[in-house]
Amino acid sequence: MLDSAMAALASLADPSLLLMLLIGVVAGLVMGLIPGLGGTGAVAILLPITFGMEPPQALALLIGALAVVHTSDTVSAVLLGAPGSASASVTMLDGYSMAKKGQAARALSLAFLSSMAGGIIGAVGLTLAIPLARPLVLSFASPELFMLTVLGVALAAVLSRGNIIKGVTAGLLGLLLGMVGTSPTTAEERFTFGSLFLGDGLSLVAVALGIFGLAEIASRASQRRGQQDNVTLGGGWFSGIREWLAHWTQVIRGALIGIWAGVLPGVGATAGTWLAYGQAVATAKDKRNFGKGDPRGIVGPESANNSVEAGDLIPTLLFGIPGGVPSAMLLGMLLTYGIQPGPSIISDHLDLMYLIVWSFAIASVLGALFCFLSVRGLAKLTKVPFAVLAAGLVAIMLLGAFQEGGQIGDLWVMLILGAFGWLLKSTGVPRAPFLIGFVLAIPLERYYFLTDSLYNGIEWMARPGVLVFLAILVLPILWSLYKWIRARRKVNADDGHRDEQPEDIESPLKNSAWSLGLAVLIVVVFGAALVTSGTFSPEARLVPQLVSITGLIISGILLSQEIADRLKTRHSKIGWTADTGFAFRTFTWMLGFLAITAVSGYMIGVLLFVPAFLLIVARARMKTTLIYSAVLYLFLLALPSLLPIELPQGLVSNFI
Amino acid sequence: MQPETAATEPAETPEPPKHSRRAVIAAVAGFGALAVATTVFGGSLLNPPATTEDGDYSGETLQFLIPLAEGGGTDTWARFIGTELTGVIPGHPGFAPVNEAGGEGITGSNHFASSARPDGTEVLVSTASTVVPWVLGRSVVNYSFEDLQPFVVNGTGGVIYARTGAGVSGLEDLTDRERPLKFGGISATGLDITTLVAFDLLGADIESTFGFEGRGPVNLALQRGEIDIDYQTTSAYESAVAGLEKDDQAVVLMSFGQLDENGNIVRDPNFPDVPTVAEAYEILHGSKPAGEKFEAYKTLLGLTYTYQKGLWVPEETPEKAVELLRTSSEKLGADPGFQAKAGKVLGGYPLVADEGLDERVEEAYTVSPAVRTYIVDLLKSKYDIEVE
Structure with a gap:
């Protein structure tokens, strides 16, 4: 075994292999930077190049890209609040808050170092897991996978920071949204209103970019001036490394959770990263800073989202079951070389296995190094007025969201969820549980159904794995319930000061007519879902009804809280604020952009929207605007021939 | 909005001034014209009409x-x-x-x-x-x-195999069972349909559970003992079934077979020693298969395998x-x-x-109304699925 490992390492000294690895790393980093493309884009662009190569070169190229995509997708999440991929939205919670405090360089350094460590630990894990993978995968049957998804959804409560009712409501809404589409058990369509487009369910990229990215743009596009303070904290890289080292346990824990989530088929990168964040919050003594720039909130998830990719390679190679699109494409490439994935790959192609492991580790280091060296340059991006960035960002995010399914409908979904995300954010409803609910809805239902139909009664509850999960779930709930009751008593004592809580800065529309309206809206949505799900077949109806009923109860409590608040304060002091007006105008701009795109194509949409937005909203200088738009034009012109990217075509294109 | 930044912002950087309306209109119109030109002409410049009838695809x-x-x-x-x-x-x-x-x-x-x-x-x-x-x-x-x-x-082709742990050692264990065998499927209206029709034809004692994510997870569920019977296509046979067969954890029961030029079911060249579904019927029931179920199976075999x-x-x-x-x-x-x-x-x-491809495919892709009705009825009566 050691011989093969060393031989594989020695083969990487071959300049052509190293070159391929390097090209892969650069391609992966670039694709990670563009929101919405990520691993799928990186592998899709590299795959055609690999035809005709020898297997080692091809593997080095693809693994190089795969290993670093989740290193660079953090950049836009931390700097701009627009996650480069769905799993980067986790790092965003604390990373972006830190960046807004002028500590972008600190956040990025922590993230990159953790990505690197996650990649290395992932590669080591990949090596060690080879003999363990089979028992590990086989010990996770449907009941355990079901409990795992339940644990994920329970994170909603952990992540709700303060108001558990709001967190759980958001989580349930996410679950409901995730059920739009074809039912995993009976293949019947739910909540699709006869639309084939909705039949596939909503695109994760569109949902994540909308609920976080567009919402962020709407609430910050009013900033016509850049961040002037340049607090980079401490004296350079070494202090960054030192701070990061202080959190080494979080790094390792995050990486292990990542590998584990990657190994289990059906969990996925996004859910794995959330689990890592959830455990960081759940095990921390002092939780107050989470979501406001706590380094632990960056380190764990960032280390996890890289190791997920390594973990994902285990089922891909050993069972031929890929966990995501990039690893599925890798699998396809192996087949074209006549390499059959399966348990025998260890005996037949051990050298390639080790080549993968080493490539993964080296690529992680290289990728993090490149990013780390460019931290200072990247952090300067925060000096650019946000409104100026927003124009290009909207254009790129819409293009990114279009790539997954090639449907304009995804863009409308993204815009609608953008507005909804803004409403959630402004009224103090956490958006993280919403996304987790969305991601886990289908696995939760699938494994519940499988558990229920493959096991008699509740015998599955007695499985040792299930008991462990039950303990993990119930004990903290009891504990926090106890603490909540105690805290509640205290709050009651000085109830009058609630409005002065510091979180209100982040959510200016909390306890206003807006949040009351939102609560009413949510109750109506759950009610409508309950009525609609009555028309489904009994099997397809079960979980949506359960979610709707729970949702009605919880959102009913939320509504009564809001009403009580209204009655107490009588006249709301918050109505139509300047920021609200600005957000509405920004969404109107986006709406216009999308409408033009739908009618006459993306190119025309961009070239009307970007200069107009820059001049009228951002009030950028004429020279800046002209260069900005011209560069974007040339970029879009060249893009389809350089990358596997398609520009949305308008309705008119059918008549030309 | 953001007091942290607002507080540190020096007062001397004022909001940038508004642009004149004329400047805005001129700039936007200029780019708009450029975009319209690119959209209209770019498409036809980059994609000239194809010439594919001259025996040469160069430039296409x-x-x-x-x-x-x-x-x-x-x-x-x-x-x-x-x-x-x-x-x-x-x-x-x-x-x-x-x-x-x-x-x-x-x-x-x-x-x-x-x-x-x-x-x-x-x-x-x-x-x-x-x-x-x-x-x-x-x-x-x-x-x-x-x-x-x-x-x-x-x-492509495929095999149906079962877990020995569920008490299956050969074809005869498919029928007259005390407890039906559990089949793991993805969705009854996908590739699984051919297997379901085969089970119906054979009169196998099967209880189906759908909802798995893919065939790989079904294979894992079989290894865990959650389900008893499964099928895998030829390309997945090596990684998913061969090892289990060698360890006596599973037994291959039959292959789907292949359609020959005359539309008859023959053994799959990749599984020359495994009986086809048609042979399995003969072994179980002592006569050659016939009737609407068999016609439906042959149609589906052609469409979804051969x-x-x-x-x-x-x-x-x-x-x-x-x-x-x-x-x-x-x-x-x-x-x-x-x-x-x-x-x-x-x-x-x-x-x-x-x-002869065109002709054979045309024949294979002709689905008789009787076959369609049988399949739709099977889905409805046995799996409670209404085809809309």
Whole structure:
């Protein structure tokens, strides 16, 4: 075994292999930077190049890209609040808050170092897991996978920071949204209103970019001036490394959770990263800073989202079951070389296995190094007025969201969820549980159904794995319930000061007519879902009804809280604020952009929207605007021939 | 909004001034004109009308519409064939695979049917998941394989195997059971349908659970003992079944078989020692299979296995272009270099692009009303699924 490992390492000294690895790393980093493309884009662009190569070169190229995509997708999440991929939205919670405090360089350094460590630990894990993978995968049957998804959804409560009712409501809404589409058990369509487009369910990229990215743009596009303070904290890289080292346990824990989530088929990168964040919050003594720039909130998830990719390679190679699109494409490439994935790959192609492991580790280091060296340059991006960035960002995010399914409908979904995300954010409803609910809805239902139909009664509850999960779930709930009751008593004592809580800065529309309206809206949505799900077949109806009923109860409590608040304060002091007006105008701009795109194509949409937005909203200088738009034009012109990217075509294109 | 930044912002940087209306209109109009020009002229400049009838595809781009996501079996197959095929077609056209995933393949296929240019440069990739809903006559399907022309098809095969731990050691353990065998499926209206019809034909004592994510997870569930019986296609046999068979954890019961030129079921060349579903019927019931169930099985076998994957062009495509594509595919399929390379991707089944292809495929893709009615009824009565 050691011989093969060393031989594989020695083969990487071959300049052509190293070159391929390097090209892969650069391609992966670039694709990670563009929101919405990520691993799928990186592998899709590299795959055609690999035809005709020898297997080692091809593997080095693809693994190089795969290993670093989740290193660079953090950049836009931390700097701009627009996650480069769905799993980067986790790092965003604390990373972006830190960046807004002028500590972008600190956040990025922590993230990159953790990505690197996650990649290395992932590669080591990949090596060690080879003999363990089979028992590990086989010990996770449907009941355990079901409990795992339940644990994920329970994170909603952990992540709700303060108001558990709001967190759980958001989580349930996410679950409901995730059920739009074809039912995993009976293949019947739910909540699709006869639309084939909705039949596939909503695109994760569109949902994540909308609920976080567009919402962020709407609430910050009013900033016509850049961040002037340049607090980079401490004296350079070494202090960054030192701070990061202080959190080494979080790094390792995050990486292990990542590998584990990657190994289990059906969990996925996004859910794995959330689990890592959830455990960081759940095990921390002092939780107050989470979501406001706590380094632990960056380190764990960032280390996890890289190791997920390594973990994902285990089922891909050993069972031929890929966990995501990039690893599925890798699998396809192996087949074209006549390499059959399966348990025998260890005996037949051990050298390639080790080549993968080493490539993964080296690529992680290289990728993090490149990013780390460019931290200072990247952090300067925060000096650019946000409104100026927003124009290009909207254009790129819409293009990114279009790539997954090639449907304009995804863009409308993204815009609608953008507005909804803004409403959630402004009224103090956490958006993280919403996304987790969305991601886990289908696995939760699938494994519940499988558990229920493959096991008699509740015998599955007695499985040792299930008991462990039950303990993990119930004990903290009891504990926090106890603490909540105690805290509640205290709050009651000085109830009058609630409005002065510091979180209100982040959510200016909390306890206003807006949040009351939102609560009413949510109750109506759950009610409508309950009525609609009555028309489904009994099997397809079960979980949506359960979610709707729970949702009605919880959102009913939320509504009564809001009403009580209204009655107490009588006249709301918050109505139509300047920021609200600005957000509405920004969404109107986006709406216009999308409408033009739908009618006459993306190119025309961009070239009307970007200069107009820059001049009228951002009030950028004429020279800046002209260069900005011209560069974007040339970029879009060249893009389809350089990358596997398609520009949305308008309705008119059918008549030309 | 943000007191942290607001507080540190020096008061001397004022809000930038507004631009004059004329300047804004001029700049936006300028870029707008540029964009309109690019959209109108760029398209026709970059895509001049195709000349595919001159026996030469030079300067053209062959576009494959893959109606499923990147990375799946069909995607891998299509990308591999496309890359190899464009190297054989005279003039060496470019290759552009386009994935339009959605509606389990229906969205992309509908789109192709409504808007593909019939000039021999646009090709639809078909597979079981787009064929089955068409067979069932689902209302969302707006394409018909009767309105398309195939120029190459490629089959696959598969085996049905069961867990020895569930008390199965041979075919006879399929019927008259105390406790039915649990079958794990993805969805009754997908590729699983062929297996379900086979079970119905054999009168096997099976209880089905659908909802698995893919065949890989079903295989794992069988190894955990959650389900008892499963099927895997030939390409997955090595990784999923061979090892279990060697360790006596599972026993291969039968293969789906293949349709020969005359439409009869013959043994699968990849499983020469395994009885086919038709032989299994004989072993269990002592007579040759016949009747509507058997007709339905044969139809589904052709559609979902023997002619599973195909490349199609619109019906109005010029004869010469289709012929060129077909003969190029035939040449590719016969090339020993290609055969060696293609072993694993094609799963051990040859590329079929001979002269009689059109006719045989047409026959295979003709589904009689009786067969359709039987399948729809089976889904409704046994699986409670209403085909809309």
